[in-house]
Amino acid sequence: MQIDLQKPMAIDSVIYRNHPVPYTRDGNVYMLNFTGKIADQETPTVIIYFSGKPREAVRAPWDGGWIWTKDDLGRPWMSVACQGLGASVWYPCKDHQSDEPDKGASLTMIIPDTLVGVANGRNIENKSIGNGLTSTTWEVINPINNYNLIPYIGKYVHWGEAFKCEKGKLDCDYWVLDYELKKAKVQFEQVPKMLKCFEYWFGPYPFYEDGYKLVQSPYLGMEHQSAVAYGNGFKNGYLGSDLSRSGWGLKWDYILIHESGHEWFGNNITTKDIADMWVHEGFTNYSETIYTHCEFGLEAGNEYEIGLRKSIANDKPIIGHYNVNNEGIGDMYYKGSALVHTIRQLVNDDERFRTLLRNMNQLFWHKTVTTQDVELYFNKKTGINFTKIFDQYLRTTQIPVLEYKVNVDGIEYRWTNCVKGFDMKLRLTNGGWIAPTEVWQSIQLTADEISKFDADPNFYITTKKIK
């Protein structure tokens, strides 16, 4: 059995059936050598003792590790962020996204009894263990990505509420530093609106048994399952700014919405390899557009979505390298979202598109997937062949160009700057459709129609008029 644990942390011993298990270490990889076979039906217990002072984060959450900091009143505040870097930075685990513990996980913190410890799921035990120390245990019963399993320790206070949601009563709990309570109670009024919108579009919240939770964190945010890290200063926007520059991004709290969106895309549906991380970030970025739509209407959502495109770099393809812990590049957010928005345009029926997103969360419920799984899902359920479209947007940096020329009685058009065989249909601003390919085609139009000829800006393409 391979178990990962990153230096300077070290495994001290491994116990199975009351006997030590021999192991070898090669860098951050431990190979545990079990003698004898473990029966298929057996659920064995392997105890791993480990120790060390884990790496401290330099710039959490992006450069991960432990965060030992102080709150504004100078009291200790601790947590971890380790996406990408891997949970093996602080505890021994099978550090790979393709597998998750089927029956969840629990975390016990031993902390000074002047502080409060919070983690994923539900608090199942608290006990004083003397010497001014408290032991607190939290547990999730659903599968969880190991980078999502996170302790938060500080001067937390709590309030909770329950909402009647799609699958019944959903417990929502909030943990913030004591002096932030007033601001937090106002800001977190966005939670029920978010839940209503996301359940409508994506299906039931994926972890009712573990509850929904927001926990104030000493870094901007992270999608920690059923204990979402929140560090956006109780302000709307992304640290107070609008990433879309459309105005809509200041109407809601970016971290609250985005990190909660990950409960569906990232935590419910997880990619097997972080090279496919666009499935997490592209769809979650799209959840921001969906939230804007829910609260302010379709046009507002479209404006938010289109506004984000200015930040697409198109310097490298979105999908990273497989099998070497290489995550996709930054464009997986906005460009991934632009791809989802383009899929929505091609489906051309919001009720159907919504059903597609809901069924996607149902089909891949608590599962790990690949880009190909997602692509096949959309191909099968829509009858549209998205293969070239996925190739174009995920595996190249080229944005398709609709080239067109004006004739006396119409327009000639074709796709260029595209993968071979690219044949995406396109809606025009007048609501009509054309089906360009790489070969010139023509359409008859009146002089007035010619003057108004343009592609619907909801498609992520560019147009070029040539002589």
Ligand SMILES: [Zn+2]
């Ligand atoms: Zn994200």
